[in-house]
Each structure stands twice: as structure tokens, then as C-alpha cells.
Amino acid sequence: MPLPVDAFLYWLFVGATTLLVLTPGPVVSLIIAETLTESPKHGLAVVAGAATMSAIMLAVYLAGFSAIVGLLSDTVMQVVRYVGAAYLVYMAVRNFMKKPAAPAADGSLPLARTPWMAFRTSLAIAATNPKAILFFAAFFPQFISKDLPVNPQLVTLAVTFAILAPVLDALWVLAASRARKFLENRGSTQLISRISGSVLAFAAIGLLLLNK
Secondary structure: OOOOOOHHHHHHHHHHHHHHHHOOOHHHHHHHHHHHHOOHHHHHHHHHHHHHHHHHHHHHHHOOOHHHHHOOOHHHHHHHHHHHHHHHHHHHHHHHHOOOOOOOOOOOOOOOOOHHHHHHHHHHHHHOOOOHHHHHHHHHHHHOOOOOOHHHHHHHHHHHHHHHHHHHHHHHHHHHHHHHHHHHOOOOHHHHHHHHHHHHHHHHHHHHHOOO
């Protein structure tokens, strides 16, 4: 059975997507912050939320509605980004002011947030970049062969992106989890919160600069 995509272009797409997803941004910052401050489960919840919103945006793009998104005014886009950035700043301040919690009898630390809350936050932050749909509209065609039917290629690339992105995001959870254990072993629980707050603050700045 012949592939619906050009093999060379497909692997170029995989490589470009890998570099793109692993580049730190607001979602990656949230993954790191939630994993450091709460637990790896929270980091994975952020990954799930980002993957869900990415799938929605991919579906919108494949449905041909990217032109509608392009009609949204810059003012609307800026307001959306400001709301997301403001929430990240709120979380950053909260983490900076967070006092070390007393460990439980088994030595574990109580969780201030549930993974479900991390999932919802991830959905909200990922949604503050509606121009991601326009990015897909510009990014995907670079890897489309003129010698093959377009729609099967687009679907294949979209499915690949939807699968590859959360897998790569999970690597950030693993890295942050190891950093968390390293800091906990040295009794640096307050430092964890401050590092998390700093990451979120940089994420807020990045969100404001994103697609400006």
C-alpha cells in the first residue's frame, strides 16, 4: 500500500515538528512549573490539556476555517494573549509567595492543586494562541508533495503532529520530575516554588511577545 505522503518530506516534517515542540514556550513553561511545584501527574495533565487544544485547532484547520481565524482583528488577539499572560503572572506570584508545606507522615508533600485543575489551566493557556491555526496553515503546506493528493497528506501530517507533540512534551515532564527530586533531596522546597514562579513569569512575557 503506497504511503499518502512523500517519505522524504514526511521525515523533514517530523524533524521540524520535534524542534518546534521542544522549543520552550508558554505550554512548556507550564509543564515544568506544574511538575516542579506539584507532581509529574500535574505535568502530564498539562500535556493532556495542550494536546486536546492542539487537536481542536488542527481540526479547525483541516475543516478549512483558518480563513475565519485570519479575519479576527489584532485587538481581539491581543486581548486573548493579555488574559493568558495575566493568569500566568498570577500563578507566578502565587508560587513566589507560597510557603513550604509541612510534609505528611509518609514524607510526601500535600498537593495544592489537583491534576484536573492543571488540565483546565493548560487548556486555557493553549487557547490563548488562536493564531496557532494560522501557523498550521502556513507550516503544513511546506511538506506537501504536488505529486500526491493533498487531503490525505494533510490528515497524515495532522495526526502525526497530534501524536508526536504530547510525546515530546512528556520529555519535559521527565526532566522537571528529575529536577524536582534533586531539589527535594536537598530540602529546597521553597526554591522549587521560586523556580516555578520564575518559569511562569518568563512564560507570561513569552506569551505577550508570541505572534505580536
